[in-house]
Amino acid sequence: MLSDLPWLPAPRADFREAVRSLRDEAGAQGEGYFDRLVRLGAARLDENQLGQLAKIVRRLISDAAAPAQFSTLRLGLVGDGTLSLLAPVVTGSGVRHGLAVDVIEGAYGSAVQQAMDPTSPLHAAGLDMLLVSSDVRSLGLSRAAESQSDADARIEAAFNGLKMVVEGFRPSVAAAVLVQTVVPPLDALFGSLDRVERTSAYAMVEALNARLRDWAATGAIVLVDIARLAETVGLERWEAPGHWHASKLPFAPDMAPAYGDVVARTLAALRGRSRKCLVLDLDNTLWGGVIGDDGVAGIQLGQGSGTGEAFLAIQDTALELRRRGVLLAVCSKNEEAAALLPFREHPDMLLKESHIAVFQANWTDKAANLRAIAATLNIGIDALVFLDDNPAEREQVRRELPLVAVPELPDDPALYPRMLMAAGYFESVAFTDDDRVRAEQYQANAARAAAVQASGDLDSYLASLDMVCTIREVDATSRPRVAQLINKSNQFNLTTRRYTEGQVEAAESDPRKHAVQIRLVDKFGDNGIICVLIADKHEGRRWEIDTWLMSCRVLGRRVQEAALDHLARAALAEGARSLVGRYVPSPKNAMVKDHYAGLGFAKVSEDPSGETTWELDLSSYESPDLPMIIDDPAVTPVAARRTSS
Amino acid sequence: MSADAILQQLREIMIDVLDIDELELTPETTAEDVEEWDSLSHVRLVVAVERHFGLKFKNSEIEGLKTVGDLVNLIEARAA
Numbered sequence: 029m030l031s032d033l034p035w036l037p038a039p040r041a042d043f044r045e046a047v048r049s050l051r052d053e054a055g056a057q058g059e060g061y062f063d064r065l066v067r068l069g070a071a072r073l074d075e076n077q078l079g080q081l082a083k084i085v086r087r088l089i090s091d092a093a094a095p096a097q098f099s100t101l102r103l104g105l106v107g108d109g110t111l112s113l114l115a116p117v118v119t120g121s122g123v124r125h126g127l128a129v130d131v132i133e134g135a136y137g138s139a140v141q142q143a144m145d146p147t148s149p150l151h152a153a154g155l156d157m158l159l160v161s162s163d164v165r166s167l168g169l170s171r172a173a174e175s176q177s178d179a180d181a182r183i184e185a186a187f188n189g190l191k192m193v194v195e196g197f198r199p200s201v202a203a204a205v206l207v208q209t210v211v212p213p214l215d216a217l218f219g220s221l222d223r224v225e226r227t228s229a230y231a232m233v234e235a236l237n238a239r240l241r242d243w244a245a246t247g248a249i250v251l252v253d254i255a256r257l258a259e260t261v262g263l264e265r266w267e268a269p270g271h272w273h274a275s276k277l278p279f280a281p282d283m284a285p286a287y288g289d290v291v292a293r294t295l296a297a298l299r300g301r302s303r304k305c306l307v308l309d310l311d312n313t314l315w316g317g318v319i320g321d322d323g324v325a326g327i328q329l330g331q332g333s334g335t336g337e338a339f340l341a342i343q344d345t346a347l348e349l350r351r352r353g354v355l356l357a358v359c360s361k362n363e364e365a366a367a368l369l370p371f372r373e374h375p376d377m378l379l380k381e382s383h384i385a386v387f388q389a390n391w392t393d394k395a396a397n398l399r400a401i402a403a404t405l406n407i408g409i410d411a412l413v414f415l416d417d418n419p420a421e422r423e424q425v426r427r428e429l430p431l432v433a434v435p436e437l438p439d440d441p442a443l444y445p446r447m448l449m450a451a452g453y454f455e456s457v458a459f460t461d462d463d464r465v466r467a468e469q470y471q472a473n474a475a476r477a478a479a480v481q482a483s484g485d486l487d488s489y490l491a492s493l494d495m496v497c498t499i500r501e502v503d504a505t506s507r508p509r510v511a512q513l514i515n516k517s518n519q520f521n522l523t524t525r526r527y528t529e530g531q532v533e534a535a536e537s538d539p540r541k542h543a544v545q546i547r548l549v550d551k552f553g554d555n556g557i558i559c560v561l562i563a564d565k566h567e568g569r570r571w572e573i574d575t576w577l578m579s580c581r582v583l584g585r586r587v588q589e590a591a592l593d594h595l596a597r598a599a600l601a602e603g604a605r606s607l608v609g610r611y612v613p614s615p616k617n618a619m620v621k622d623h624y625a626g627l628g629f630a631k632v633s634e635d636p637s638g639e640t641t642w643e644l645d646l647s648s649y650e651s652p653d654l655p656m657i658i659d660d661p662a663v664t665p666v667a668a669r670r671t672s673s
Numbered sequence: 674m675s676a677d678a679i680l681q682q683l684r685e686i687m688i689d690v691l692d693i694d695e696l697e698l699t700p701e702t703t704a705e706d707v708e709e710w711d712s713l714s715h716v717r718l719v720v721a722v723e724r725h726f727g728l729k730f731k732n733s734e735i736e737g738l739k740t741v742g743d744l745v746n747l748i749e750a751r752a753a
Contacts (some may be wrong), residue, residue: 048694074724077689113716275716277716
């Protein structure tokens with residue numbers, strides 16, 4: 029059943045001993061500690077096992093000893109009912125998503141008071157995110173209303189209560205506020221009419237959820253769809269009135285692991301830790317049978333047989349994921365020529381060679397091939413999901429590469445898509461036009477890499493790309509993608525500061541801030557928004573770069589020089605004399621350690637944590653010749669400025 | 674299943690639920706005797722016991738429990 033997280037393998041038989049030895053090792057961590065912890069967490073754990081993991085994580089956080097590979101975050105948890113059982117479950121589930129979550133619980137049943145009271149401890153806790161978990165019974169929607177106007181008033185009161193909590197806490201929350209949808213009551217008062225009759229509890233909850241949905245669509249909150257989760261596992265299993273009566277547990281404790289994983293995957297998505305690439309095995313995963321033995325005519329694929337249709341459905345799922353920006357790759361033990369045959373010759377194949385970003389068919393072990401796929405796509409090994417029908421291969425990959433997600437698969441291929449999708453590997457908190465074309469963009473990159481090899485000379489290659497770099501202030505249209513980049517970019521991100529859409533909007537209108545976004549188009553396609561710059565205009569004619577992030581897709585294209593040129597000229601135009609840059613080390617951004625040195629900044633200071641400060645004297649700044657057209661209305665073109673100076 | 678076998682299985686469950694290394698458990702043990710056994714872990718304990726023995730308890734049955742021995746008797750009666 030989905031509530032048992034069947035896509036995860038069973039916990040190891042010696043889980044209790046393993047968790048204790050990791051606990052005892054927390055103070056002096058041996059080699060591979062992070063990998064071992066993640067591997068232990070990436071199993072079908074019950075709420076007690078999750079609690080044991082949570083205890084380790086809490087200790088690591090309080091000792092400031094969490095391995096650097098973790099994304100550490102402090103989550104406030106407020107809402108209705110007893111939340112104390114949920115906190116450890118969220119922390120324990122976070123481990124398999126690479127998160128060290130420090131959950132700070134609000135006091136029981138007083139979310140609104142705490143939100144409104146600036147002296148309540150949650151305000152001072154330094155929260156990165158907040159989760160508001162509400163229950164139909166506490167919202168006053170579990171019983172039918174007396175009249176239509178009563179129903180409207182109750183919905184309004186419930187929504188306003190949630191809004192007060194969110195807005196009250198918002199100034200104290202650095203990144204995102206998450207709000208759960210409300211699980212409707214199971215028991216029907218009228219029967220089918222419940223959905224029609226607007227005074228029914230069911231209809232009122234539906235109306236409230238619709239308002240939460242509209243609110244989330246503005247970008248002000250992130251929705252955690254617990255109502256959908258309850259529906260997926262079944263309201264009958266979700267609801268446990270006895271536990272509500274006895275201890276105000278909002279749902280059956282058996283459902284806690286599924287709840288924890290849904291919350292944790294949302295937090296992971298906000299931290300840019302969702303998976304990016306689906307790697308597919310071939311024989312008995314994309315088609316029935318073995319292509320090397322059965323040949324194109326012998327494999328099972330296509331309409332007319334249940335098995336053939338099941339494999340079609342798997343391919344359809346993969347294609348659907350690709351359309352929303354997930355990369356596809358192939359990793360198969362096969363002769364390459366044989367492996368390609370169905371893609372080229374089988375009339376029912378939905379997946380074509382052109383959909384596959386990297387095709388690895390050989391006899392090397394799969395872990396090595398998965399490493400090669402990640403390297404080719406310039407993404408982390410922790411961005412991969414590997415779908416393989418063979419339990420032995422799955423086990424080998426899990427052992428060698430614990431950071432690759434490898435879903436368990438049942439015997440019946442008809443259920444492969446369910447396992448893949450239920451795991452929520454590709455959880456998103458926003459979907460933009462750029463996402464729609466992401467897979468194409470990465471593949472165009474592979475084409476560019478081939479072109480650079482062919483041309484040999486980098487500058488002439490760059491010139492041949494016909495790049496147009498468009499620099500504009502951040503506005504309402506670009507804001508969702510800008511906020512998405514701010515919250516997801518890990519590698520090329522100098523300070524890794526996370527801002528909500530609301531904060532971005534505030535920066536746009538703040539005259540002391542300069543916030544721009546940069547798009548890059550080249551002859552292979554539109555890369556979309558690939559750079560965000562936010563600078564603070566300080567007194568003393570100094571602009572300090574608060575945020576500089578870029579998409580790794582455009583590395584080596586001299587776009588950072590174009591970005592600097594924009595900043596330098598914008599700063600000069602307003603009378604500034606220097607630019608100050610800062611590098612704040614994170615587990616993932618070592619690649620930009622020397623970013624400012626490379627751009628001619630002088631190092632001003634370095635603190636023990638490795639954070640460095642850099643300054644560029646603008647009086648001696650000269651615009652470089654760049655192999656691209658710069659479309660930037662905010663500043664004078666390069667050539668014009670040169671003649672004038 | 675004998676009362677003693679149930680007690681042994683309860684001990685294993687409690688070590689996991691309370692996340693402790695050692696536990697002396699007798700039919701006379703009460704929640705007072707075990708530091709980690711508070712009202713919240715009690716809820717988790719009941720759930721874990723239900724899952725392990727394949728039972729569902731009523732609140733009235735849980736509320737009547739005073740000692741570990743009472744819980745053993747309840748499991749014995751319900752599993753029979």
